[in-house]
Amino acid sequence: PWSDGVILAAKSIILGPNRNNHIFCPRWRSDLIFFQRGGRWFCRRRQPFVVDGQQVENESEIRFDSHITGEDFSLTLEPIFKQGTDVHET
Numbered sequence: 001p002w003s004d005g006v007i008l009a010a011k012s013i014i015l016g017p018n019r020n021n022h023i024f025c026p027r028w029r030s031d032l033i034f035f036q037r038g039g040r041w042f043c044r045r046r047q048p049f050v051v052d053g054q055q056v057e058n059e060s061e062i063r064f065d066s067h068i069t070g071e072d073f074s075l076t077l078e079p080i081f082k083q084g085t086d087v088h089e090t
Helices: none
Strands: 012-016 032-037 040-045 049-051 054-056 059-062 067-070 073-076
Touching (some): 054 059
Antiparallel strands (some): 012 032, 032 040, 040 059, 067 073
16 A cells, blocks of 8 residues: 555654644644553544544544544554564554
């Protein structure tokens, strides 16, 4: 599959139009924030977006294979497997 880049995150990551974000996305209208809570991953955005085909108004839990789209972006998560374990990370 075609991609513009790969992003690795530990506990949280902020993508968006602010130059102070972890990933600067100048054409986006608002930030997309990925974060962990209680051992699970979530994403949040002020603008409506879609996670795995479901409309989201503010925040959604995500999976390691989720497809996330907005008016101005589209991305798909893929799991990374640690060698020797069954643990998944994004």
